[in-house]
Amino acid sequence: MRRAVVVFVVLVVVLATLLGVRILKDRRAAEGPAGGSGVVEGTAVDVRARLNARVLARHVEEGGRVEKNAVLVTLDCTEPEAGLSEASARLAMAQAQADGARAAAVAAGRSSEAVAAQAEGSQSQIASLADQQGLAQRQADRLQQMGDATTAAALDQARAHAQSLEQQLSAARHASTAASRQARAATEQERASLQQAESALRAIQAAEATVRRAQVSVAECELRAPLSGTVETLPLEVGELALPGAIVARLVDTHRPKATFYLPNAELAAAKPGQSATVRADAYPDRTFQARVVTVAREAAFTPRNVQTRGDRDRLVYPVEVHIDAPEGVLLPGMPVDITLGPVNDAAVAEQRP
CATH class of the missing domain: 1.10.287 (Helix Hairpins)
Known part of the structure; x- marks a missing residue:
């Protein structure tokens, strides 16, 4: 009996300790700089066909790197x-x-x-x-x-x-x-x-x-890359029919990666267009990347139907998009990152205003 009581007391102490650590961590996060988590995105461009023609050849493969104006797909040009x-x-x-x-x-x-x-x-x-x-x-x-x-x-x-x-x-x-x-x-x-x-x-x-x-x-029989980037998808195989408006290739430009995170209603004032930010990626734990806030949404996302209590107001979140300064090929689309907003630079914010 005494052993069970000791075990119970130990469990209570451990749980209380873990709860205290979690509360302290959340408090420090709340008192620290605003930020959030997001996923790296690239600028995706869809190359579409304008002709009703069959695919004669594919000159690139999915995942390959192409330069601007490189031939991606050749269509049948007989007609x-x-x-x-x-x-x-x-x-x-x-x-x-x-x-x-x-x-x-x-x-x-x-x-x-x-x-x-x-x-x-x-x-x-x-x-x-x-x-x-x-x-x-x-x-x-x-x-x-x-x-x-x-x-x-x-x-x-x-x-x-x-x-x-x-x-x-x-x-x-x-x-x-x-x-x-x-x-x-x-x-x-x-x-x-x-x-x-x-x-x-x-x-x-x-x-x-x-x-x-x-x-x-x-x-239009030779579909070329409108920009330099990575070939994400090639949905049509050789011999398949490309209809007008059909996607024949999708390119992702990783020269200027971006990410979107969400700020709660209480922290929205901490984000301004033109503001600096710091980005950390799980793939590079000892490295940071500089970023800049581009847009702060004017409308909330995941808004409850009835906003009545203070808790409901705190559940309002606003998308914030940042552009990241990173060498080509370092931050790939889909990588999770943590974003921390820096201090507001009045001069940088003023430059972003129309």
Whole structure:
């Protein structure tokens, strides 16, 4: 009986000691700097397909390190390449048609200039013939007025000459009218040719746009890394069909690792954007990493439905995100870390304010 009492007393003392140590540890943690525990995260980027094509080759493996612009996956490019060839042929045809339209416009312009010059020459010829006909008619009238002083042959010759000039003048006027009509027709033809040349240029622009669109599709046959990082997943195997919008690779950038921890409501005032912090990882127990607070959430997480008592208010927690300064490859995504907030630096906090 006495032995059982001794054992009971020893157990009570041990439990009381452990409880006291736990209470003291919690009190010291509460009185110490604010902080919490989190998990290292990287910047994940999903590389998605824009084509409906099969996977021809995978140039990387999961877990491998890739540099920016490295080829990750090659898709079947038969259809996009055929579209590019067709678009290039249509562009060449449009350029040939445009060349023909420009040549036709130049020829129409020269023809219009020639017809206009001919019409102008007809007007000059009409003016000259009118002067000559008037002079011949006056000469014939003077001979007629001379009466017996002139011969009948001279009078007939003068009248015949005046009549001939009258006929030439009439013919020149008809020719001038025809030349004016031809000039107007040539002008209209030149305008139509210029419009055709303009339309041909628009056709070239449309064909060039089609070629650029086809080139974009062909470029999408090789999916490249948008940043340097680690290949986390490659969900598609060779021969599988990649649908538009499907993820073909997921990269994780570990150059700037980050972590998120949660502060209770009572400690929220201790965290400010721009504030320094210290990070310790289980994988490196004798090493610390410097960090900086990036965001402090404005809304609580894990909020109870009815916040009424002081205990409920203390259960409110707010996510705090920090960016960690660590060499590449030291802190990997998924590593647990402990984060301790440092003193508030007013200058650093002011820089973070908009």
